[in-house]
Amino acid sequence: MGMKAVVIGCGRTGSSVATNLAAEGWDVTCIDEDEGALARLGEWRGGFVVGHGMDLVVLEKAEVAKADAVVVSTDGDNSNLVSAQVVQRRYEPGCVVVRILDPRRAAFYAERGLRTVCPTQTAIATLTEVVRNSEPTPVTAGGSS
Amino acid sequence: MYAIVAGGGKVGESVTRSLLRMGHEVTLVEQRRDRFEHLEAELGPVALAGDATEIHILERAGIARPPELVLAVTGDDEDNIVIAQIAQDGYQVPKVIARVNDPRNQTHFDLLGVTQTVCATSGLLGLVEHEVPEHGMVRLLELRREGLEVVELQVPPEAPAAGKRVAGIALPEDARLVSVTRNGIAELVGDGTVIRPGDQVVAVLKPGVEDRLRLALIGGE
Numbered sequence: 001m002g003m004k005a006v007v008i009g010c011g012r013t014g015s016s017v018a019t020n021l022a023a024e025g026w027d028v029t030c031i032d033e034d035e036g037a038l039a040r041l042g043e044w045r046g047g048f049v050v051g052h053g054m055d056l057v058v059l060e061k062a063e064v065a066k067a068d069a070v071v072v073s074t075d076g077d078n079s080n081l082v083s084a085q086v087v088q089r090r091y092e093p094g095c096v097v098v099r100i101l102d103p104r105r106a107a108f109y110a111e112r113g114l115r116t117v118c119p120t121q122t123a124i125a126t127l128t129e130v131v132r133n134s135e136p137t138p139v140t141a142g143g144s145s
Numbered sequence: 146m147y148a149i150v151a152g153g154g155k156v157g158e159s160v161t162r163s164l165l166r167m168g169h170e171v172t173l174v175e176q177r178r179d180r181f182e183h184l185e186a187e188l189g190p191v192a193l194a195g196d197a198t199e200i201h202i203l204e205r206a207g208i209a210r211p212p213e214l215v216l217a218v219t220g221d222d223e224d225n226i227v228i229a230q231i232a233q234d235g236y237q238v239p240k241v242i243a244r245v246n247d248p249r250n251q252t253h254f255d256l257l258g259v260t261q262t263v264c265a266t267s268g269l270l271g272l273v274e275h276e277v278p279e280h281g282m283v284r285l286l287e288l289r290r291e292g293l294e295v296v297e298l299q300v301p302p303e304a305p306a307a308g309k310r311v312a313g314i315a316l317p318e319d320a321r322l323v324s325v326t327r328n329g330i331a332e333l334v335g336d337g338t339v340i341r342p343g344d345q346v347v348a349v350l351k352p353g354v355e356d357r358l359r360l361a362l363i364g365g366e
Contacts, residue, residue, distance in 0.1 A: 054223065054253065078198055078223035085257050104200040105227070108235060 002027050006067045008053035008083055009074030013099060015040035017071050022046050029062045032074075053083035059091075069095040077102050084114060147212040149174065151197035151228045152219030153184045156244065160216060161191065172206040198227045200235075211236040218244040222253070229259040260290050281363045282355065285347070295323075295349055296358070302342040304363045312336040317357040320350035 003026050007018045010032035019041060022028045029047030030037070038048050051058030053074060064070060070093050072084045077100050084098035097115045100106035106118035146169045150157045153175030161173045165188075173188065174197040175181045184192035195202035197219070208215075208231070215232040217225035225243040232238040245251050245264035254262045286295040300307055306314050311322055311334055322334040326345040332338065340346065340362070350358055 054250065056249075056252070076223065078221070078227045082223045082226050082253055082257070086253050089256050102199060105198070108200065108231060112234065 003068045004063070004066055005029075005069045005071065006031065006059075006062050006064050008070065008072045009080070009099075010034075010037035010040060010048075011073065011075060012040070014071065014073040017073065018046065021069075026069075029067075031058060031062050052079070054079055054086070056086075059087065064093070065091050067091070067093045069093060069097070072096070072098040077105055081105065081109060081114070088114070146170070146214060147207065147210060148172075148214040148216065149197075149203070149206045149208060149212050149232075150216045150218065151203075152217065152225075152244075153177075153180055153192065154218070154220055156218045157216070158184060158187075160218065161188065165191065174202060174206055198224050198231075200231060203228075203231060203236075208232065208236050208238070211238045213239060215241045216244075217241065220246055222246050222250040226254060226257055226259055229254075230257065233258070255289065262289075282359050292351060293349055294352055294355075295347065296355065298346045298348065298359065298362050300340055300342055300344045300346060301363055304340075304342065306340045306362045307342045309340055310336070311338045311340065314340070314361055316361050317350070317354040319354045320348055320358045323347045323349055 005021050005026045005028045007014045007028060008031045010018065010030040014030065015037065018028045018030050022045070027046065029049060030041065031049045031051060031053055033050065033052055035050050038044065047062065049058055049062045053072065064087055070087050072080045074080055080098050080100060084096050087093065088096045097117060100109065100116045100118050101120050103118050103121040106116040106121065110116045148164055148169055148171045150161050150171060150173045153173050157173060157175070161171050164171045171191055172193050173184060173191050174193045174195055175184055176194070176196045181192060181194045193206055195205065197203060215228070215238045217228035219225055222245060229241045229243040233241045240261070241259070242261045242263060243254060243259050245254055245262045248264050248266045251262065251264060281299050281301065283297045284294055285297050288294065316322070324331045324333050324347045325338060325340065327341060327343070346362060348358060
């Protein structure tokens with residue numbers, strides 16, 4: 001039996017996660033409010049449901065109950081948080097992972113058992129680390145000698 | 146009492162005014178700029194600009210004191226759920242009440258532990274049902290945390306219960322009759338109370354036994 005994933009939010013991030021998983025043999029269904037998001041998936045053989053990730057009818061249509069993994073990555077932190085918690089409690093898939101842009105909210109919900117990914121926090125850490133570890137830029141003599 | 150009201154639309158503004166009039170201390174958080182400017186002009190320093198789902202805005206509003214009451218009454222259900230969760234789980238605010246804008250989201254509030262909710266749409270429907278009772282039974286109140294509901298039934302002339310003493314009516318186990326209103330006068334129900342046609346009976350029950358209670362009191366279709 002192949003593994004099934006549902007990706008809620010088919011923007012730049014969600015669509016790439018979906019195509020990655022599909023290329024690895026996962027049976028993937030995407031959910032997005034905008035039908036146009038389907039274009040981001042290229043030659044798509046997986047499922048696609050138009051609707052909101054907090055709408056139970058939409059979740060059922062995407063067969064979330066059968067999913068081994070659910071990725072939540074719309075552009076709204078709060079609807080992501082609600083969708084992810086609802087999916088986790090109602091359907092209990094093996095893996096629920098949710099993108100949260102606000103580091104404080106990501107940390108708050110991570111402490112309470114939600115698997116959150118915060119790209120903002122990653123950017124902050126990476127940018128800081130790069131500056132810390134960089135060789136001091138050599139001062140080039142201005143003008144000619 | 147100190148209260149934080151999240152969401153300064155019509156609901157948030159008028160609740161804030163009432164709380165202030167009662168002598169309470171209030172901070173009203175609103176993120177839309179034009180709306181905030183209106184609130185600040187009306188209410189002065191009570192109004193705070195910002196997104197109440199951001200923890201640092203809630204901190205500026207004094208969530209860490211913590212307040213005795215937080216009202217999450219924005220126009221977005223996902224925002225209200227997050228505000229309520231942060232207030233009750235993160236800061237142990239003793240009383241958190243959230244507004245449900247779309248009744249279809251009610252199950253999300255319940256599932257995610259936001260138990261005290263107000264839904265204008267359901268409330269309105271309840272009132273309509275009260276005026277136009279369907280199948281003779283109206284739901285007056287739902288006590289979600291307790292798992293009980295309070296309903297009212299009107300007893301029609303040929304009802305199986307009409308003319309019977311309460312003790313002689315085969316009620317479902319999870320239902321109790323509370324009061325009988327006859328000619329505008331309410332009386333608490335005792336075993337000897339006799340149910341008459343036209344009576345309005347208030348009952349407390351556990352969800353699920355509504356149909357059996359209706360059958361016992363007012364009969365089938």
